[in-house]
Amino acid sequence: MKNIKSKKTNVNPIKIFGTTNGINIVESPIKAKILSILEEEDRSGAEIVKLTGKSKATISAHMHDLVEMGIVNSKPNPADGRSKLFYIKSKSIGDFSRENEFKKEMDTYITENVVYSSDPFEFFRFIFRTIRVALMEEGFNIDPILHNAGIKVGLAYYNKLQNEEIEIMIDNIAHFWKENKLGNIKVEKLEPLTLRAYDCFECEDLPKIGKSACAFDSGILEALFSTHYSEKVDVKEIKCFAKGDDYCCFTVNKNLKY
Template identity: 30%
Template structure:
């Protein structure tokens, strides 16, 4: 049985472009190796000349490739890439993405569950297409944490953690348990509960928020690292807080 090609995402001058067509993906794969003439492309792809021409034209319109005349033979055209490969659908994220989509009907009418499903769809949908969004989420989380901290009154680490715990509970982000001043656990994590074991931590947004709050309130640089997660097969999320000297 022929293996189906997964959708891929490319960066172009006009922004990100998703390509699903197996023929287009085959053409782009050839051009990633080196520029080629139309004849070379047809020789490598089992499609008619007219079909290949249509796909090449469409790829050019989407700013993924460019064409030029052959220097020795003006009747020939040479095609070269104008894209940067960003990513493709991944297992098991793509499987979980399909399951999340199926939750929308169940969540309808429940604002909390609907927003959680919507968040998960965007969050893990991007991951399923191959985007590593964890660094960006952590950076945004840090900015969010600094804004949240503006309304907090804490003066030391223990008070900060208590206010973080209250904030999480008030906004339905999960139930925080303070283990030590440098270690907290979160049950029913908004970010990753229901996520299967994908062999990696997932709560980079939470890491960033906690870091941002601590830095803003106490004026100290710190690093928050998730050590347990639903994405690792755990029942809770655990975060280690390291104060940088």
């Protein structure tokens, strides 16, 4: 079996998924842990048992529930014909944690960034931030919604930005970013494609939450490059202002089926 690693968190948030049968809210800590594991990558039952530290019978019961809820499905394991891989088949809407990730900063945030702004664009920019910070303070993570919205924007603008030459397409994307005041895109390297974003609209003024926060930007880039390469790409934000970095940085990896 391959080496198994998973992100460690102290709190398993309530997960919210949209399925063909409607909205499903997952409050069980064990189910939330399983879904967090599957959000990272597809896993076999044995891997889920090892990562959760629960018994095979317990995990089997929870997996059965998640399949019945329409959130999880399974497929044959190409590495082992005797087992199957579980994966999330429904759309993640967000999650809710009862523990705030940072202290309340709303009053200072509004005073410094909204009240003294005279630029209409800056006003709406900071209103967007204020709404997001308010949700974050209440424990709501809407990154999946922002990511899906970014994908829709990327698909809508692809024909305007696309070019057979990847360097020209990147230049078009950089111009689009700057023209719409999303930030300034710079190429760090082409293999794997790594893009830096300075003056990031999405996260530059957010509180330092210790994790990447540019789900909307990631969605745009995912849609643009997936369509360009005619295969599913994986966009990872490896640096972010919200993590305390000096700029945001995205890697584009062609490692998934389209």
